[in-house]
Amino acid sequence: MKKQKLILIGNGMAGVRTLEELLKLVPEKYDITVFGAEPYGNYNRILLSPVLAGEKTIDEIMINSEAWYAENNIALLKGNTVTRIDRVERTVHAADGTARGYDRVILATGSSPFVIPVSGNTLPGVITFRDIHDVDFMLATSTKYKNAIVIGGGLLGLEAANGLMKQGMHVTVVHLLDCLMERQLDKTAADLLRISLEQRGMKFLMQEQTEAILGDTRVTGVRFKSGKEVMADLVVMAVGIRPNMELAKQSGLYCERGVVTNDTMQTYDPRIYAVGECVQHRGMSYGLVAPLFEQAKVCANHLAEYGIARYEGSVTSTKLKVTGIDLFSAGNYLGNDKTEDLVYKDSSQNVYKKLVIKNNKIEGAVLFGDTVDGSWYFQLMRDQTDISGIRGNLLFGQAHIGDSGRGGLSNTASLPDTAEICGCNGVCKGTIVKTIMEKGLFTLDEVRAHTKASSSCGSCTGLVEDLLASTVGADYTQTGKKPVCPCTEYTHEVIRKSIVERSLKNMNDIRHLFEWKTTDGCHICRPALNYYLICAWPNEYKDDAQSRFINERAHANIQKDGTYSVIPRIWGGVTNPAELRAIADVADKYKVRTLKITGGQRIDLLGIRKEDLPSVWGDLSKAGFVSGHAYGKALRTVKTCVGSEWCRFGVQDSTKMGIDLEKMSWGAWTPHKFKMAVSGCPRNCAEATIKDFGVVAVDSGWELHVGGNGGVKIRATDLLCKVTTDEEVKEYCAAFMQLYREDARYLERTAPWIERVGLAYVKEKIVADPVGRKKLAQRFLDSQIHAQVDPWAAIANAKDQREFMPIKQIDMSTAQTAGEI
Amino acid sequence: MDWIQVGLLEDIPILGARVVKSDHGDIAVFRNTENRVFALLDRCPHKGGPLSQGIVYDRRVSCPLHNWVISLESGEATGPDSGCTNYFPVRISDNMIYLSLEKSGSHSADKIRNET
Numbered sequence: 041m042k043k044q045k046l047i048l049i050g051n052g053m054a055g056v057r058t059l060e061e062l063l064k065l066v067p068e069k070y071d072i073t074v075f076g077a078e079p080y081g082n083y084n085r086i087l088l089s090p091v092l093a094g095e096k097t098i099d100e101i102m103i104n105s106e107a108w109y110a111e112n113n114i115a116l117l118k119g120n121t122v123t124r125i126d127r128v129e130r131t132v133h134a135a136d137g138t139a140r141g142y143d144r145v146i147l148a149t150g151s152s153p154f155v156i157p158v159s160g161n162t163l164p165g166v167i168t169f170r171d172i173h174d175v176d177f178m179l180a181t182s183t184k185y186k187n188a189i190v191i192g193g194g195l196l197g198l199e200a201a202n203g204l205m206k207q208g209m210h211v212t213v214v215h216l217l218d219c220l221m222e223r224q225l226d227k228t229a230a231d232l233l234r235i236s237l238e239q240r241g242m243k244f245l246m247q248e249q250t251e252a253i254l255g256d257t258r259v260t261g262v263r264f265k266s267g268k269e270v271m272a273d274l275v276v277m278a279v280g281i282r283p284n285m286e287l288a289k290q291s292g293l294y295c296e297r298g299v300v301t302n303d304t305m306q307t308y309d310p311r312i313y314a315v316g317e318c319v320q321h322r323g324m325s326y327g328l329v330a331p332l333f334e335q336a337k338v339c340a341n342h343l344a345e346y347g348i349a350r351y352e353g354s355v356t357s358t359k360l361k362v363t364g365i366d367l368f369s370a371g372n373y374l375g376n377d378k379t380e381d382l383v384y385k386d387s388s389q390n391v392y393k394k395l396v397i398k399n400n401k402i403e404g405a406v407l408f409g410d411t412v413d414g415s416w417y418f419q420l421m422r423d424q425t426d427i428s429g430i431r432g433n434l435l436f437g438q439a440h441i442g443d444s445g446r447g448g449l450s451n452t453a454s455l456p457d458t459a460e461i462c463g464c465n466g467v468c469k470g471t472i473v474k475t476i477m478e479k480g481l482f483t484l485d486e487v488r489a490h491t492k493a494s495s496s497c498g499s500c501t502g503l504v505e506d507l508l509a510s511t512v513g514a515d516y517t518q519t520g521k522k523p524v525c526p527c528t529e530y531t532h533e534v535i536r537k538s539i540v541e542r543s544l545k546n547m548n549d550i551r552h553l554f555e556w557k558t559t560d561g562c563h564i565c566r567p568a569l570n571y572y573l574i575c576a577w578p579n580e581y582k583d584d585a586q587s588r589f590i591n592e593r594a595h596a597n598i599q600k601d602g603t604y605s606v607i608p609r610i611w612g613g614v615t616n617p618a619e620l621r622a623i624a625d626v627a628d629k630y631k632v633r634t635l636k637i638t639g640g641q642r643i644d645l646l647g648i649r650k651e652d653l654p655s656v657w658g659d660l661s662k663a664g665f666v667s668g669h670a671y672g673k674a675l676r677t678v679k680t681c682v683g684s685e686w687c688r689f690g691v692q693d694s695t696k697m698g699i700d701l702e703k704m705s706w707g708a709w710t711p712h713k714f715k716m717a718v719s720g721c722p723r724n725c726a727e728a729t730i731k732d733f734g735v736v737a738v739d740s741g742w743e744l745h746v747g748g749n750g751g752v753k754i755r756a757t758d759l760l761c762k763v764t765t766d767e768e769v770k771e772y773c774a775a776f777m778q779l780y781r782e783d784a785r786y787l788e789r790t791a792p793w794i795e796r797v798g799l800a801y802v803k804e805k806i807v808a809d810p811v812g813r814k815k816l817a818q819r820f821l822d823s824q825i826h827a828q829v830d831p832w833a834a835i836a837n838a839k840d841q842r843e844f845m846p847i848k849q850i851d852m853s854t855a856q857t858a859g860e861i
Numbered sequence: 862m863d864w865i866q867v868g869l870l871e872d873i874p875i876l877g878a879r880v881v882k883s884d885h886g887d888i889a890v891f892r893n894t895e896n897r898v899f900a901l902l903d904r905c906p907h908k909g910g911p912l913s914q915g916i917v918y919d920r921r922v923s924c925p926l927h928n929w930v931i932s933l934e935s936g937e938a939t940g941p942d943s944g945c946t947n948y949f950p951v952r953i954s955d956n957m958i959y960l961s962l963e964k965s966g967s968h969s970a971d972k973i974r975n976e977t
Contacts, residue, residue: 489940489941490941495928558918558919559894559918559919560876560893560894560917560918560919561918562916562918562923563915563916563918563923563928563930566916566918567916585874585877586874586875586876586877586916586917587876587916589916589925590914590915590916590925591925593914594914598911598914598925598926600908600926602909602910602911602914842872842879846879846880846881846882846887847867847868847872847873847879847880847881847890848866848867848868848881848882849881849882849883850865850867850881850882850883850884850960850962851884
């Protein structure tokens with residue numbers, strides 16, 4: 041197939057990132073030409089401030105060398121400005137007369153600094169802060185001159201002022217308003233910032249408007265509307281940027297304050313895309329790096345003709361890159377009459393934190409002096425996490441919200457190198473940091489692959505992300521939305537929603553629609569998709585055994601030596617002599633090495649060879665046993681105490697309730713294992729308050745508890761509600777299980793799921809909405825019709841037991857050989 | 862080279878595996894979506910897990926014990942893990958799978974042969 045011609049206009053971060061994303065998807069689809077006005081390769085414009093402050097060099101901020109363009113067969117025409125796009129002839133014309141035809145164009149012309157229209161603004165010594173040339177000029181000026189004025193007290197202006205001060209100049213910042221960085225800070229934070237900067241020697245002229253730049257042959261000063269005049273040898277204008285849209289306008293593309301694009305980053309001419317600072321999308325233009333990269337990803341996806349990604353705008357956060365001053369801002373930081381503020385202020389320590397809350401969710405944040413928790417608040421904000429449970433301690437930060445079920449997140453920066461981060465794999469902080477630096481790791485998956493940290497139970501994922509963020513610095517953006525696995529870019533939520541909405545009924549259709557990079561998927565996504573399909577289409581989807589982890593495929597738990605353990609279901613933990621005799625007979629017959637009473641009130645037969653499994657099950661079936669599903673992401677066990685039948689304290693028949701619940705729910709597949717318990721009185725001998733669904737009898741009925749966990753991170757349950765009748769217990773239980781089945785991500789236990797969606801959400805669905813609850817419960821019971829087929833009996837009676845038997849026993853003395861074939 | 866009949870292609874599910882018992886130890890025989898068949902010693906180089914019980918995709922299998930990913934073609938661990946199990950040549954003729962135990966692709970295989 042003939043390659044299509046793609047032209048990128050603008051050799052900046054957004055445009056080149058689009059090419060990188062595109063090359064990852066379809067490396068051979070396009071012949072690519074890049075026009076760049078600047079005479080350099082592509083560099084990280086965000087890091088110009090550290091260069092000015094002498095903390096980084098130009099070489100350190102280059103992103104793509106010229107060799108990169110050559111390696112990827114990209115024609116780079118640098119120092120060459122595009123003057124015209126002929127959309128009829130589909131040709132791009134450059135200033136030096138070059139003309140190139142195109143099939144598609146990416147406009148990434150960026151933005152220009154705004155120059156204030158006052159007299160003297162073209163005098164030598166008056167400059168903006170935008171590119172390498174500006175930085176070079178400022179550095180040169182600082183060696184010869186003393187006094188600098190920076191007009192504009194925004195992010196860029198303050199960074200420029202700080203850099204010039206570091207180079208030894210006397211710097212005065214002039215600002216039109218009484219509040220610095222008013223697009224990121226409220227008045228309190230802005231004042232704290234101004235005071236901190238003043239202590240470092242920076243001067244401020246607030247609420248002053250520039251009237252004229254003074255000087256004859258070069259700048260000598262600035263005069264303000266108030267009449268005040270200030271001497272200056274250098275004037276830096278940092279009052280804002282405006283999208284570069286002249287080229288787009290001339291070419292007849294619709295522009296407002298920027299080049300207007302749709303959600304696939306196309307302009308009004310669908311052959312012409314636009315990304316980056318020149319864009320106006322849904323009324324917004326962005327000057328921060330994260331949104332530009334999100335746009336790049338969407339644009340590349342569309343250019344690759346995958347055509348499913350959409351850009352829906354970005355939630356942004358800002359950090360000021362002035363060493364020694366910690367400042368963080370995100371979202372709606374001012375608040376309004378519908379929001380509430382949580383404020384912490386300690387003037388003597390120069391710490392100020394404000395969170396803007398709406399409906400128990402974070403809407404915005406401003407942090408000054410202590411920004412350790414900035415990324416955490418930002419995460420909570422992007423995930424729209426319900427904070428009602430941690431509201432009281434929220435302002436004190438992640439380290440103060442208790443440990444239970446939150447994966448032990450804490451302030452990683454202050455941990456010693458020997459601190460163990462990943463308990464499962466025994467990986468300490470020093471190892472992770474060293475590996476990140478030596479191997480140049482950039483993503484969580486890479487860290488997992490190289491160090492194994494966070495690759496098992498995942499409870500340390502937050503810590504590892506923190507380490508990654510603190511080690512690679514501002515370049516690492518935390519993944520708010522995590523894809524299912526490296527085979528795809530899409531999240532569990534997006535895929536699950538489509539399965540139902542688009543009636544996707546097999547894995548191939550899902551993989552096709554969501555652009556899987558692999559044909560067969562992998563050991564992470566296949567079990568997840570298999571579960572989602574079973575959950576969505578219980579009576580239609582045929583379970584795919586090859587997408588099951590071995591335990592679920594063999595209906596027994598694999599052990600370290602490759603043998604299996606077998607746990608028959610013992611309803612509610614209540615057994616009888618006949619059952620015990622049958623288990624003893626099986627243990628004798630198959631020479632079971634270990635018999636173990638489990639924590640779930642059952643009996644485990646360990647060391648069974650795979651080929652014996654079907655006959656072991658056959659014998660157990662004859663005695664009336666069914667599979668205990670101790671091997672599955674499924675309903676495990678219902679633990680009970682003896683309750684009112686025997687116990688002098690018992691107030692309800694907890695054993696019967698346990699057995700009823702187990703009979704109702706056994707066989708159900710769930711996102712992760714699901715455990716229940718029923719206690720006959722509030723003494724709670726069945727430990728119901730660390731189970732996924734726990735029932736505790738009280739005099740007047742039953743308390744229902746949800747989201748407990750006794751494993752890696754212990755978490756006590758939340759009280760869902762109190763009910764009076766046995767029938768209600770069953771209905772609430774079925775509804776809760778179904779909500780969990782339909783809502784949680786695969787391999788997410790109820791504890792982290794509830795922490796993510798909030799108890800209020802669960803209560804709203806289960807307690808506050810009787811109609812919805814009944815529907816959920818009914819869906820659960822309907823799917824149980826197909827789920828409650830005992831897999832053990834089915835296999836023991838089946839003709840085909842090839843899964844369990846060797847297909848061949850080769851005995852070299854009698855082997856049937858065919859010689860050369 | 863002697864080729865030993867071990868079974869029909871249909872005996873192995875697509876993206877699945879079956880075990881062949883031999884004097885060399887258990888051998889895992891895999892089939893992928895391209896209908897290609899591969900044979901590896903049924904021992905993960907990590908902790909000896911039975912690779913025949915893992916999830917198969919592409920030309921790889923994930924060990925059921927600790928998710929090491931092993932190449933079906935070379936028996937080598939992929940990604941950052943390192944280690945190797947030996948593989949055995951496979952041929953298919955008229956839907957019949959043949960295995961050769963004579964020549965396998967790893968040093969450890971030679972060692973095993975010398976010991977047996």
